[in-house]
Amino acid sequence: MSLPTSVRLVEVGPRDGLQNEKQPISVADKVRLVDDLTAAGLSYIEVGSFVSPKWVPQMAGSAEVFAGIQQRPNVTYAALTPNMKGFEAAVEAGVKEVAVFAAASEAFSQKNINCSIGESLQRFLPLLDAARQQGVRVRGYVSCVLGCPYDGFIAPEQVARVARDLFAMGCYEVSLGDTIGTGTAGDTRRLIEVVARDIPRDKLAGHFHDTYGQALANIYASLLEGVSVFDSSVAGLGGCPYAKGATGNVATEDVLYLLDGLGIATDVDLQRLIAAGQRICSVLGKENGSRVARARLAGA
Numbered sequence: 001m002s003l004p005t006s007v008r009l010v011e012v013g014p015r016d017g018l019q020n021e022k023q024p025i026s027v028a029d030k031v032r033l034v035d036d037l038t039a040a041g042l043s044y045i046e047v048g049s050f051v052s053p054k055w056v057p058q059m060a061g062s063a064e065v066f067a068g069i070q071q072r073p074n075v076t077y078a079a080l081t082p083n084m085k086g087f088e089a090a091v092e093a094g095v096k097e098v099a100v101f102a103a104a105s106e107a108f109s110q111k112n113i114n115c116s117i118g119e120s121l122q123r124f125l126p127l128l129d130a131a132r133q134q135g136v137r138v139r140g141y142v143s144c145v146l147g148c149p150y151d152g153f154i155a156p157e158q159v160a161r162v163a164r165d166l167f168a169m170g171c172y173e174v175s176l177g178d179t180i181g182t183g184t185a186g187d188t189r190r191l192i193e194v195v196a197r198d199i200p201r202d203k204l205a206g207h208f209h210d211t212y213g214q215a216l217a218n219i220y221a222s223l224l225e226g227v228s229v230f231d232s233s234v235a236g237l238g239g240c241p242y243a244k245g246a247t248g249n250v251a252t253e254d255v256l257y258l259l260d261g262l263g264i265a266t267d268v269d270l271q272r273l274i275a276a277g278q279r280i281c282s283v284l285g286k287e288n289g290s291r292v293a294r295a296r297l298a299g300a
């Protein structure tokens with residue numbers, strides 16, 4: 001199969017990247033990050049989440065972040081919503097696109113959203129109905145698609161069932177999350193092959209955490225399988241509070257470099273993106289997790 005000619009990047013740094021940070025991050029710093037990402041040319045930014053502040057305290061100020069950012073036309077500013085309460089809060093904050101998140105593993109579903117996979121899907125039904133009525137687009141995530149921190153191996157058929165349900169209930173795209181970053185390129189190709197029996201490949205996205213350093217290889221494998229939407233996080237920020245030891249998403253800067261080398265265009269300005277990553281890393285007092293950013297900053 002030939003490679004896609006264009007790729008859409010879903011920048012999840014302000015949400016997946018920051019949700020796991022223990023230290024308080026001010027609303028102003030979060031707003032600045034989102035505005036910097038907009039200025040770098042990203043067309044889709046996951047800004048925050050409307051989840052229980054007891055479960056994920058760092059996302060508590062998401063409504064204020066939405067109120068503070070400069071929204072540009074043709075850029076999607078999205079939020080995670082686990083239930084109706086979160087959906088209503090997001091709509092109240094003016095959010096036009098949300099994401100629901102389910103898991104391919106029962107144990108992870110319990111740890112992450114305190115219910116079974118079946119219960120989570122039931123919970124999403126009224127949310128999707130309300131979203132349809134209000135013209136809010138809904139994206140779906142499936143976590144633990146290539147392994148679970150509690151259940152270990154996850155069969156591709158198990159992922160396919162959950163992905164198919166999310167798609168059937170109205171999610172316009174399903175993002176396949178390698179939450180713990182253990183998947184390999186071979187696993188990724190097999191997974192897409194199975195999931196694509198039920199969902200068109202252009203309705204799938206890849207969400208690779210880079211814990212084992214396999215994310216770029218997995219993206220390349222996904223491109224070969226005809227997937228052309230990828231979630232990534234500026235400076236490789238992040239991790240999941242319910243997946244111990246899991247590191248951040250693949251760095252957006254590194255994905256851009258890969259795509260550039262393949263002749264696949266995006267409208268993102270790498271230099272501006274590197275500057276955005278450096279700024280948030282200095283706020284967090286962290287080393288930049290992007291290999292490309294580190295190389296460029298070192299003059300390589």
Ligand code: HMG
Nearest residue numbers: 050051052055082085086112113114141143144177179240
């Ligand atoms: P629960 O305790 O079962 O919920 O949590 P509940 O309905 O029994 O409510 C308990 C309390 O939470 C109540 O408050 C509710 O009002 C409140 P209280 O009466 O105790 O004061 N509550 C809420 N507050 C704010 N916003 C809401 C909300 N819902 C209930 N939306 C719940 C269930 C789903 C709420 C909880 O487990 C939760 O918030 N989990 C969030 C987990 C999360 O955000 N995880 C990280 C994101 S997922 C991820 O990172 C994976 C991904 O990146 C893909 C990948 O990498 O695989 C997407």
Ligand code: MG
Nearest residue numbers: 016177179240
């Ligand atoms: Mg994630």
